[in-house]
Amino acid sequence: MSSPAANSRFTGVDFYEADRLLSEEERAIRDTVRTWVDDNLMPIIGDCYVEGRFPKELIGGMGELGFFGANLPEAYGCAGLNNVAYGLIMQELERGDSGVRSFASVQGALVMYPIFAFGAEEQKQYWLPRLASGEEIGCFGLTEPDFGSNPAGLVTTARKGDGGWVLNGTKMWITNGSQATVAIVWAKVGEVDDPASIRGFIVPTNTPGFTAKDQKGKLSLRASDTSELHLQDVHLPVDALLPESSGIKSPLMCLTQARYGIAWGAIGAAMACYDEALRYAVNRVMFDRPIGQTQIQQVRLADMLTEITKAQLLTLQLGRLKDDHLLTPQQVSLAKRNNVNMATECAREARRLLGANGILAEYHSMRHMANLESVYTYEGTHDMHSLILGEKITGLSAF
Amino acid sequence: MKIAVCLKRVPDTTAKVVIADDGVSIDPTGVKFVPNPYDEYAIEEAIARKTAAGEGETVVVSLGTDAAQETIRSALAMGIDRGVLLQIAEHPDPAAAAALLADELATGGYDLILMGKMAVDDSQHQVGPQVAERLGMACITAVAHLKIDGGTVTAEREIEGAVEVVRCGLPAVITCDKGLNTPRLPALKGIMAAKKKPLDIKPVTAGESAFEVLSLTLPPDRPPGRIVGEGPDAVPELVRLLRTEAKAI
Numbered sequence: 185m186s187s188p189a190a191n192s193r194f195t196g197v198d199f200y201e202a203d204r205l206l207s208e209e210e211r212a213i214r215d216t217v218r219t220w221v222d223d224n225l226m227p228i229i230g231d232c233y234v235e236g237r238f239p240k241e242l243i244g245g246m247g248e249l250g251f252f253g254a255n256l257p258e259a260y261g262c263a264g265l266n267n268v269a270y271g272l273i274m275q276e277l278e279r280g281d282s283g284v285r286s287f288a289s290v291q292g293a294l295v296m297y298p299i300f301a302f303g304a305e306e307q308k309q310y311w312l313p314r315l316a317s318g319e320e321i322g323c324f325g326l327t328e329p330d331f332g333s334n335p336a337g338l339v340t341t342a343r344k345g346d347g348g349w350v351l352n353g354t355k356m357w358i359t360n361g362s363q364a365t366v367a368i369v370w371a372k373v374g375e376v377d378d379p380a381s382i383r384g385f386i387v388p389t390n391t392p393g394f395t396a397k398d399q400k401g402k403l404s405l406r407a408s409d410t411s412e413l414h415l416q417d418v419h420l421p422v423d424a425l426l427p428e429s430s431g432i433k434s435p436l437m438c439l440t441q442a443r444y445g446i447a448w449g450a451i452g453a454a455m456a457c458y459d460e461a462l463r464y465a466v467n468r469v470m471f472d473r474p475i476g477q478t479q480i481q482q483v484r485l486a487d488m489l490t491e492i493t494k495a496q497l498l499t500l501q502l503g504r505l506k507d508d509h510l511l512t513p514q515q516v517s518l519a520k521r522n523n524v525n526m527a528t529e530c531a532r533e534a535r536r537l538l539g540a541n542g543i544l545a546e547y548h549s550m551r552h553m554a555n556l557e558s559v560y561t562y563e564g565t566h567d568m569h570s571l572i573l574g575e576k577i578t579g580l581s582a583f
Numbered sequence: 584m585k586i587a588v589c590l591k592r593v594p595d596t597t598a599k600v601v602i603a604d605d606g607v608s609i610d611p612t613g614v615k616f617v618p619n620p621y622d623e624y625a626i627e628e629a630i631a632r633k634t635a636a637g638e639g640e641t642v643v644v645s646l647g648t649d650a651a652q653e654t655i656r657s658a659l660a661m662g663i664d665r666g667v668l669l670q671i672a673e674h675p676d677p678a679a680a681a682a683l684l685a686d687e688l689a690t691g692g693y694d695l696i697l698m699g700k701m702a703v704d705d706s707q708h709q710v711g712p713q714v715a716e717r718l719g720m721a722c723i724t725a726v727a728h729l730k731i732d733g734g735t736v737t738a739e740r741e742i743e744g745a746v747e748v749v750r751c752g753l754p755a756v757i758t759c760d761k762g763l764n765t766p767r768l769p770a771l772k773g774i775m776a777a778k779k780k781p782l783d784i785k786p787v788t789a790g791e792s793a794f795e796v797l798s799l800t801l802p803p804d805r806p807p808g809r810i811v812g813e814g815p816d817a818v819p820e821l822v823r824l825l826r827t828e829a830k831a832i
Contacts, residue, residue, distance in 0.1 A: 193597060195615075208653055212660060212774045220768055250771035263771035273771075 193222055194279060197455045199493045205500055206268070213269045217276035220249060225280040230545040232407040238283065239407065240363065247318025251277070251288055253296035260300070261313030268503035271448035278449030279456045282555035283408030285449040290359045291315060293441035295322025298368050298384055302426035302434055307386060311366070323364035323396075325355035325387075325413050326435045332357070333568050333583075335370075336379035336432040340415065342371035342425075349425065351385060351393075351418040357562070361396040361411025364389050368426075369415065370435050384429035385420060393418040404558040440513045443563050444506060447519035451495050453556060454527035457534035457549045458488045464538050464547075475537070484533045491526045499523060514576040521569035528556040584639040584731075586629040587688055588663065589698035589710065591619040592647050592654035596703055600801065607796045609704075618654050621699025623766040624759035628729065629697055630662040631764065640664050644687055646671060646680055652782060659777035660769035666782040675789035676796075677705075681713030683787050689718055693754060695736075700725040700758040711758035721751035727762040 196203075196218070203211060224242055232239050246252065255270035256262035265273075270292075278285035296315050299307055314320040331337045340353025351371055361367070367387045374381030387394060396411045426434075462485060465476030475481050502519050505511045531553035535542040542550055560566050568583070575581045594600065595615040603610040618626070629641040643658040645651045646669040655666035669683050688696055696718075701708040708724070715722030721736075727746075728739035736755050740747045741762065769777075811820045825831045 195597065208656065209774055209778065212657060212769065212777075213771055216768050216771065216774065248770065249768060254771055258772065258775075264775060265771060269771075 194218060194456070194459060197458055197489070197492055198496075199489055200497065202493075202496045202500060206272075210266075210269045210272060213265065214272040214276060216249065217251065217273050218279070220245070221276055221280040225277075225284060229281050229284075229407060230548075230551070233281070233283075233551050234406070234545050236402070236406045238287065238363070238409050242284070243287075243318040243321065246288065247316065250316070251292075252316050252318060253292040253300075253312065255292075256296055256300050256312065256316075260308055261316040262296070266503075267444070267506040268500065271445065271499065271503050274445040274449040275452035275455075277452065279452035281407050282449065282453055282552065282559050283405045285445075285452070286359050286405065286408050286559075289442050289445045289449070290324055291318075291322055293445055294324035294438050295366070295368050297441045298324075298426060298429070298434070298438050299386065301437065302384055302428040302430075303386075304423070304427050307423070307426070311386065315366075320365045321360060321363055323358050323360040323367045323389075323411070323413075324438065325358055325361075325367050325369040326439075327355060327357050329354060329356045333565060335435060336382070338370060338372065338382065339376050340369065340371040341376065342373045342383065342385060344373075346419055348422045349385065349420045351387065351415045351420065353415050355413040355415075357399070358396070358411045358413050359405075360409055361413050362398045362409050364396070367394070367413060368438075369413075379432040380430075382429075382432050382435065384426035384434055385424045386426065387415070387418060387420060387424065391418050391420065404554045406554075436513070439563060440511075440516050443516045443520040444502070444511075446559060446563055447499050447502060447516065447523045450520075450523035450527035450556070450559060451492065451499060453552045453559075454488070454492050454495070454523075454530040457527075457531045457552050458485070458492055460547060460549055461485060461488065461534035461537045464541070468539075481537055484537050488530045488533060491530065495519075495523045495526050514572060517564065517569040517572045520564065521566055521573070524556060524559050525566055528553065528560055531556055584632065584636060584694045585692055586632060586639065586641050586695045586697060587691060587693040588622065588625045588629045588641065588643045588658065589684055589688075589696070589714070590622045590626065590643050590645045590651075590654060590658055591699075591702045591704070592616050592645065592651040593619045593702055593704040596620065602799050602801065607799050609799070616650065616654065618657055619699050619702045619704075621701060621703065621759055621761070623699075624761070624763045625697035625699055625757075626658050626661055626663060627764045627766040628757075628759060629695075630767070632695075632731070633664075634662075642667065642691065642693075644669065644684060646683055646787070647674065648672065652784070655782055656777045656780075657769065659780045659782070660774040661767055662769075662773060663780075665780055668782065668784045669787045670784050671787055671789060676792040676794055677707045677709035678713060678793035679789040679791065681710045681717060682790055684710065685714045685717035686787075687785070688714065695731070695753060696720070696756045698756075698758055700760050708758075711756055715756035718754075718756070720754050720756050722756040722758070723749050723751060724758045725760040726757050727760045729757060729763060 250263035254263040254265045258264040299311050326335050328338050342349050342351050369385045369387045372381045373383050393416045395414045399410045465481050466474050468475045534549035571583045595617045598614045601610040633639045633641050641663045643663045644667045645655050712722050723738045725740050726738040727741045730737040734753045737750050
């Protein structure tokens with residue numbers, strides 16, 4: 185393995201030549217996103233994070249290059265990529281920042297995907313090209329103040345009235361909530377104890393009765409908007425309903441899509457931390473030698489490289505399974521759980537290797553470390569994925 | 584307007600170069616190859632001119648090994664219409680390369696032929712002018728600003744301490760310098776569309792070389808830095824060394 189180049193461009197981490205397992209297009213797509221992140225996101229992300237600001241100015245460029253909903257068909261203005269290429273986009277975006285990857289995940293997997301999977305043809309024709317270009321920004325309202333790991337218990341309601349639907353409820357921890365122009369809101373059309381009555385609705389956020397406010401005081405994902413949504417007598421036309429959505433299974437299908445992207449994204453964050461730690465270790469001199477020449481830092485770097493390499497091979501196979509329509513939600517759980525935990529550990533060790541410099545926003549590892557605590561917790565906590573796997577293994581549900 | 588772009592596959596400028604056992608070439612093992620960065624200005628210029636005109640054709644021609652197909656497709660992904668690979672086992676010297684490229688370009692009826700002012704691997708700066716000579720076309724090298732009005736080309740070249748403005752007629756060969764434009768990133772749809780665009784592969788054989796590379800050596804390692812002191816007290820010594828040793832002031 186060559187030592188890090190003198191310049192600051194990110195050249196990836198590929199100890200097992202996993203690049204050989206990618207097609208030419210997959211590599212070209214990965215390289216486009218990588219270059220875009222180096223040129224557009226890296227120069228500003230530290231400041232965005234400190235200021236607690238999502239870099240809105242990048243949305244148009246991401247849309248133009250085709251980063252949103254890239255695995256959906258070209259007929260709807262999307263890039264029509266396979267799932268490995270889609271995963272590589274998430275990996276490279278999260279190499280920059282988990283918040284920016286979260287934006288793209290929500291837009292693609294949680295807003296465009298449900299419209300694609302559960303929407304009527306007119307809904308797809310109208311919304312998907314606008315969301316792909318970034319002209320419209322979406323958010324996904326499932327989680328509620330009292331229903332996180334247990335979304336089936338949600339109490340937001342949709343009632344028939346006025347020749348359409350009337351929605352009432354509160355959603356929490358909603359990425360992109362305050363800047364979204366459209367929300368996918370999950371509500372019960374039947375009794376609140378009946379998860380089979382959960383349906384999805386397309387809610388333009390300028391509909392009277394819809395309000396969103398940012399959740400303040402976040403110490404993680406600071407370059408991402410996280411909001412609370414209030415729906416008070418929100419009147420919607422009859423065609424706001426996603427006609428093919430049906431029960432709790434529908435939003436969970438969306439989450440499987442998003443978690444798949446997160447499994448890839450976490451590798452990007454881990455690679456960023458490893459890359460930063462390696463560059464620092466070979467340049468930082470202490471006791472008259474680079475700290476990279478000490479056993480303790482070599483163990484850190486060896487552990488990081490080992491875990492990143494394992495995650496790369498695991499996740500690539502997950503992607504191939506998805507492209508072959510063989511993927512199970514439990515396989516996604518395993519990858520999300522493993523990779524995010526792995527990335528969180530890498531970020532923590534990289535920050536420690538960086539010594540005092542590691543607490544500065546000028547370096548990236550502590551930002552990734554703080555971000556990954558959210559990623560560890562959202563889209564199914566690490567613990568919930570343990571239980572999902574436990575249920576799959578034993579046939580006995582512990583939740 | 585019909586525009587050709589000559590494109591060379593070169594090692595990434597960030598790659599750590601290792602000299603091969605033959606002593607006259609670099610070892611490609613583990614090296615990432617990219618489109619020659621100066622040729623990317625030519626690609627961008629061709630695409631932008633065709634887009635602005637709303638008509639015409641852009642063709643990328645690359646002399647190289649089979650692996651250069653990937654490099655050609657990266658140009659197609661950016662928006663070039665079709666590609667031609669002049670397939671050869673190894674890169675010949677600039678004179679032989681120019682002869683092969685000129686043979687291909689002569690039959691294409693091109694109004695404008697664009698390429699980088701040099702390839703970053705061998706820094707010869709020769710192929711553009713030699714192609715122009717062989718085709719009997721005007722050649723303006725190292726162009727940083729380009730205007731085309733009907734059949735007239737007006738180009739600006741950044742020369743030492745000044746800008747030179749040059750005019751010639753079409754058809755012409757223009758070699759591109761930094762500053763001409765900002766090459767676009769290929770959009771993801773462009774990458775997917777590239778594999779469906781035509782790519783002709785034409786095996787070629789190089790003629791006689793005009794010269795022979797005798798040896799290739801890496802520059803010596805930079806000597807380590809020297810700390811002459813710390814804080815304001817170090818300034819007089821630093822100034823003295825800059826004056827007497829480095830002769831920088």
